[in-house]
Amino acid sequence: MHGVVTGMDPREAGQRIARARRRRGLSQAVLAGLAGRSESWLSQVERGKRS
Numbered sequence: 001m002h003g004v005v006t007g008m009d010p011r012e013a014g015q016r017i018a019r020a021r022r023r024r025g026l027s028q029a030v031l032a033g034l035a036g037r038s039e040s041w042l043s044q045v046e047r048g049k050r051s
Contacts, residue, residue, distance in 0.1 A: 014047055021046075
């Protein structure tokens with residue numbers, strides 16, 4: 001599946017994404033815009049509610 005981190009719990013993947021985003025000084029709104037997704041979608045990914 002495209003864009004899916006394989007072999008990793010969705011919560012763990014989301015936490016890694018959130019840490020990387022913060023290290024780069026990006027808000028959820030900015031990263032979501034760069035990814036072409038909504039801020040709500042990114043929030044759900046970071047919380048492990050969406051793959």
